[in-house]
Amino acid sequence: MEARNIIVLILAFTSCFSFAISSQEYRGRWKLLKKDIGVSAMHIALLPNERVVTFDRTDAGHSNITLPKEKCKGSHTVADCYAHSVEFDVYNMSVRPLTVITDTWCSSGALLPSGTLIQSGGFKGGYKVVRYFRPCEDCDWDEDPDGLVSPRWYASNQILPEGNVIVVGGRDQFSFEFIPRSMSSERTQYRLPFLHETMELQRMENNLYPFLHLSPDGNLFIFANNRSILLDYKENKVVRTYPDMPGGVARNYPSTGSSVLLPLRLSLINSSAPNAEAFICGGTHPYSSKKANAGIFIEATKSCGRMMITSTNPKWEMEEMPLSRVMGDMILLPTGDVLIINGAKKGSAGWNAAMEPVLNPVLYRPNADDSDTRKFGRFEVMKGNVIPRLYHSSAHLLSDGRVLVGGSNPHAVYNFSAMYPTELSVEAFYPPYLDSSKSRPSNVWVSPGTEVGYMQKFKVNFQFENMIYLGENDNEKVKVTMVAPSFTTHSFSMNQRVLVLANDGVRQLSAASYHVECHAPANAALAPPGYYQLFVIYDGVPSIGKWVQHGGPCLPPSENTRVEEKATEVTLSTRMPPAN
Numbered sequence: 001m002e003a004r005n006i007i008v009l010i011l012a013f014t015s016c017f018s019f020a021i022s023s024q025e026y027r028g029r030w031k032l033l034k035k036d037i038g039v040s041a042m043h044i045a046l047l048p049n050e051r052v053v054t055f056d057r058t059d060a061g062h063s064n065i066t067l068p069k070e071k072c073k074g075s076h077t078v079a080d081c082y083a084h085s086v087e088f089d090v091y092n093m094s095v096r097p098l099t100v101i102t103d104t105w106c107s108s109g110a111l112l113p114s115g116t117l118i119q120s121g122g123f124k125g126g127y128k129v130v131r132y133f134r135p136c137e138d139c140d141w142d143e144d145p146d147g148l149v150s151p152r153w154y155a156s157n158q159i160l161p162e163g164n165v166i167v168v169g170g171r172d173q174f175s176f177e178f179i180p181r182s183m184s185s186e187r188t189q190y191r192l193p194f195l196h197e198t199m200e201l202q203r204m205e206n207n208l209y210p211f212l213h214l215s216p217d218g219n220l221f222i223f224a225n226n227r228s229i230l231l232d233y234k235e236n237k238v239v240r241t242y243p244d245m246p247g248g249v250a251r252n253y254p255s256t257g258s259s260v261l262l263p264l265r266l267s268l269i270n271s272s273a274p275n276a277e278a279f280i281c282g283g284t285h286p287y288s289s290k291k292a293n294a295g296i297f298i299e300a301t302k303s304c305g306r307m308m309i310t311s312t313n314p315k316w317e318m319e320e321m322p323l324s325r326v327m328g329d330m331i332l333l334p335t336g337d338v339l340i341i342n343g344a345k346k347g348s349a350g351w352n353a354a355m356e357p358v359l360n361p362v363l364y365r366p367n368a369d370d371s372d373t374r375k376f377g378r379f380e381v382m383k384g385n386v387i388p389r390l391y392h393s394s395a396h397l398l399s400d401g402r403v404l405v406g407g408s409n410p411h412a413v414y415n416f417s418a419m420y421p422t423e424l425s426v427e428a429f430y431p432p433y434l435d436s437s438k439s440r441p442s443n444v445w446v447s448p449g450t451e452v453g454y455m456q457k458f459k460v461n462f463q464f465e466n467m468i469y470l471g472e473n474d475n476e477k478v479k480v481t482m483v484a485p486s487f488t489t490h491s492f493s494m495n496q497r498v499l500v501l502a503n504d505g506v507r508q509l510s511a512a513s514y515h516v517e518c519h520a521p522a523n524a525a526l527a528p529p530g531y532y533q534l535f536v537i538y539d540g541v542p543s544i545g546k547w548v549q550h551g552g553p554c555l556p557p558s559e560n561t562r563v564e565e566k567a568t569e570v571t572l573s574t575r576m577p578p579a580n
């Protein structure tokens with residue numbers, strides 16, 4: 001036996017062995033990244049340059065980081081010279097203070113197709129402001145004081161197939177509008193009575209930060225309180241009204257739950273019309289916020305609802321989480337699983353309105369077998385952390401597969417002595433797939449290039465960190481997914497989206513490298529143009545995400561790559577490491 005084969009055998013043996021142990025016990029882990037990033041991470045976005053941009057509000061007094069002198073001098077509004085936004089580098093932990101002039105409190109955002117972060121609304125002086133942040137070495141926020149038609153505080157955003165962004169709702173705003181406006185003279189907004197109809201009470205709306213998901217048919221799914229509609233936003237027409245979500249639970253601010261569009265599984269058969277499911281978890285009794293203000297903290301719900309929004313006969317299928325949770329964040333992992341993280345067991349969103357932080361995340365596997373008879377078959381409780389993440393906390397998927405967690409400030413100002421103090425720390429949660437004994441796809445590169453057009457066929461090349469051989473039966477274990485980065489705040493990750501690409505199977509290129517030929521999404525309703533993180537998944541373990549720009553010009557593969565392919569392409573090896 002050759003030396004190399006012996007090494008492979010040993011690797012295979014040790015990895016199988018440790019997997020057998022860890023699959024029982026490994027429930028992820030936590031790492032404190034930085035104790036103090038200067039601001040409390042109320043809103044989080046990840047930009048294609050791998051930097052995290054975060055901010056809270058300008059009216060909370062001092063933060064824990066100041067602006068460089070030249071930035072505060074001359075600016076009459078940044079009077080205190082404290083920064084309320086920072087750029088954070090998750091790899092070397094460096095923090096750069098950024099300048100927001102007007103108040104960004106409870107605002108919303110999206111990543112434009114160009115890679116620029118657009119952010120809208122806020123409080124008072126920031127009500128109608130639209131801000132832009134371009135990813136570059138020393139860029140800073142740019143503000144358009146007249147970017148919105150109406151003041152929008154607690155509104156939600158969704159990037160659209162046309163590449164612009166719809167902004168829906170906000171306190172006392174029963175309407176939607178679009179940014180960036182194509183002409184600044186164009187001042188149009190559209191009435192949306194649904195937002196009025198779903199409002200519980202003034203100042204206890206239960207429908208703020210409505211959940212928005214772009215349906216594969218190009219319409220917008222809007223969920224507020226316990227009801228949902230499908231909106232043709234071009235014609236301003238409600239094209240469907242879905243059944244109420246049962247259970248007597250409210251799901252939006254201040255009875256805050258969370259929502260995701262489950263991964264869209266693209267196939268070549270129905271390439272432009274896959275089924276789509278909304279999945280909503282947590283929230284609380286509609287009057288929980290009122291009760292909390294009176295000192296009575298009601299237990300949040302355990303319930304989740306799942307509904308096929310593209311079905312002709314949609315119905316909510318209810319499931320139960322192992323833990324009650326209000327203000328949880330639902331983060332789509334590159335594998336298509338859902339991580340439910342942060343939040344509290346009792347109370348609601350709002351100032352000092354929650355008790356008993358839920359320190360354990362829960363993992364939900366959407367495709368786990370229904371026939372699994374364990375009570376929480378699709379749910380699994382993960383390892384807990386120690387830092388409460390309550391109101392104004394946030395979370396975001398990182399390209400390396402970890403989940404960034406930050407924020408929490410249930411106080412009007414920074415308060416480090418309260419029972420649940422203002423949190424300036426950021427941590428990372430390592431989902432179980434980052435168990436180091438697992439085989440992780442590595443060195444992902446995309447050919448002909450990282451600009452991928454609609455319907456384009458392209459190749460995703462990869463290797464493995466520890467050398468393993470894929471056999472014919474492994475085709476099904478390899479998936480390629482595209483993840484749209486979110487803008488996360490108030491327990492809702494706006495624009496979050498996972499696409500499982502159709503592929504033509506895995507081919508071995510050489511001993512340790514493979515490629516999989518993928519089909520890009522067919523149209524912009526499936527995947528609005530812009531930056532996505534592309535992941536190769538092997539047996540539930542994602543590679544590091546590779547940024548691709550989707551929707552760019554459709555480039556034919558160059559002659560060179562075709563030649564290379566002919567020379568190296570071999571049929572998939574049937575060699576497998578021995579079973580034990």
Ligand SMILES: *[C@@H]1O[C@H](CO)[C@@H](O)[C@H](O)[C@H]1NC(C)=O
Pocket residue numbers: 035036064416424
């Ligand atoms: C805020 O900054 C001060 C001075 O740098 C530091 O001592 C303190 O620990 C920081 N507060 C928090 C909560 O990180």
Ligand SMILES: *[C@@H]1O[C@H](CO)[C@@H](O)[C@H](O)[C@H]1NC(C)=O
Pocket residue numbers: 089092093094
């Ligand atoms: C961290 O990396 C960034 C580039 O991403 C660089 O600009 C910065 O200077 C680095 N900071 C430190 C403290 O190494």
Ligand SMILES: *[C@@H]1O[C@H](CO)[C@@H](O)[C@H](O)[C@H]1NC(C)=O
Pocket residue numbers: 200225226244245246247248249286
């Ligand atoms: C939906 O919420 C409204 C307002 O709280 C309530 O009247 C209604 O009964 C709820 N519907 C269901 C099915 O729980």
Ligand SMILES: *[C@@H]1O[C@H](CO)[C@@H](O)[C@H](O)[C@H]1NC(C)=O
Pocket residue numbers: 269270273
């Ligand atoms: C394809 O779409 C059609 C129309 O929506 C549907 O009737 C059919 O069941 C779908 N087929 C598959 C394989 O999803």
Ligand SMILES: *[C@@H]1O[C@H](CO)[C@@H](O)[C@H](O)[C@H]1NC(C)=O
Pocket residue numbers: 413414415416417418419
């Ligand atoms: C911080 O919170 C505590 C407990 O609620 C309160 O007594 C104190 O006054 C607060 N401090 C500030 C600066 O608001």
